[in-house]
Amino acid sequence: MQHEIVPVGYGRVSGAKQVKEGDGLGSQEARIREHVRHKGYPALAAMFTDNITGGTDTRPGFAEMLKFLLKHRNENCIVVIDDITRLARDVEVHLKLRRAIAATGAKLECPSFEFGDSSDEELVELLLASVSQHQRRKNGEQVRNRMRGRLLNGYWCFASKPPRVPICKGGRAEHTGATRTDRVGRYGGARGLRQWSVSNASGGTAFSGRGTWFPKAAGWNHQV
Numbered sequence: 176m177q178h179e180i181v182p183v184g185y186g187r188v189s190g191a192k193q194v195k196e197g198d199g200l201g202s203q204e205a206r207i208r209e210h211v212r213h214k215g216y217p218a219l220a221a222m223f224t225d226n227i228t229g230g231t232d233t234r235p236g237f238a239e240m241l242k243f244l245l246k247h248r249n250e251n252c253i254v255v256i257d258d259i260t261r262l263a264r265d266v267e268v269h270l271k272l273r274r275a276i277a278a279t280g281a282k283l284e285c286p287s288f289e290f291g292d293s294s295d296e297e298l299v300e301l302l303l304a305s306v307s308q309h310q311r312r313k314n315g316e317q318v319r320n321r322m323r324g325r326l327l328n329g330y331w332c333f334a335s336k337p338p339r340v341p342i343c344k345g346g347r348a349e350h351t352g353a354t355r356t357d358r359v360g361r362y363g364g365a366r367g368l369r370q371w372s373v374s375n376a377s378g379g380t381a382f383s384g385r386g387t388w389f390p391k392a393a394g395w396n397h398q399v
Contacts, residue, residue, distance in 0.1 A: 184222040203257035229264030244279035252281035264311035
């Protein structure tokens with residue numbers, strides 16, 4: 176007996192910010208629905224989404240989709256994703272999620288890639304998953320390196336306020352009462368620290384000057 180096809184969509188973006196400021200999920204859903212129409216399938220039965228990194232398999236939306244697939248496992252369910260990177264950006268996570276979908280009896284489809292069980296198709300799929308993992312890790316490395324470079328140039332590039340740390344001058348603490356910075360430009364790295372002042376224990380200005388500073392806890396060199 177031929178069961179009716181039940182198409183299910185899955186979309187993912189890397190974080191909540193992309194949900195608020197972008198249309199990643201909306202564009203993915205549009206591509207998924209277009210693929211469903213192109214294949215001549217019935218209308219999309221459900222759309223599940225996550226806003227989480229592709230390097231983890233802990234996903235509420237994906238878990239809900241698995242429950243849906245298990246509930247309809249006697250039907251011909253097909254999971255459609257916009258791109259292979261939307262499933263995962265980690266080889267191990269990719270394989271784990273693929274096995275989880277297969278365990279429900281569902282198949283996986285994508286407008287830009289044809290999944291299959293042959294040795295050649297599996298090779299191409301794993302190569303693409305490996306490239307996706309490299310892109311995620313490389314992006315993380317570049318972000319950390321650029322943020323470190325900003326710190327070295329005297330910019331505070333974090334959302335939180337600068338820490339209360341001693342200021343060092345000439346490689347040593349200039350004043351034992353120096354406990355905090357008065358101002359570190361604008362938070363978020365819009366301006367660097369070029370003019371600074373330090374308060375002593377009594378609240379008066381211990382000393383001030385021009386230059387850059389770095390917290391000891393971060394492991395940077397102290398320069399002014």
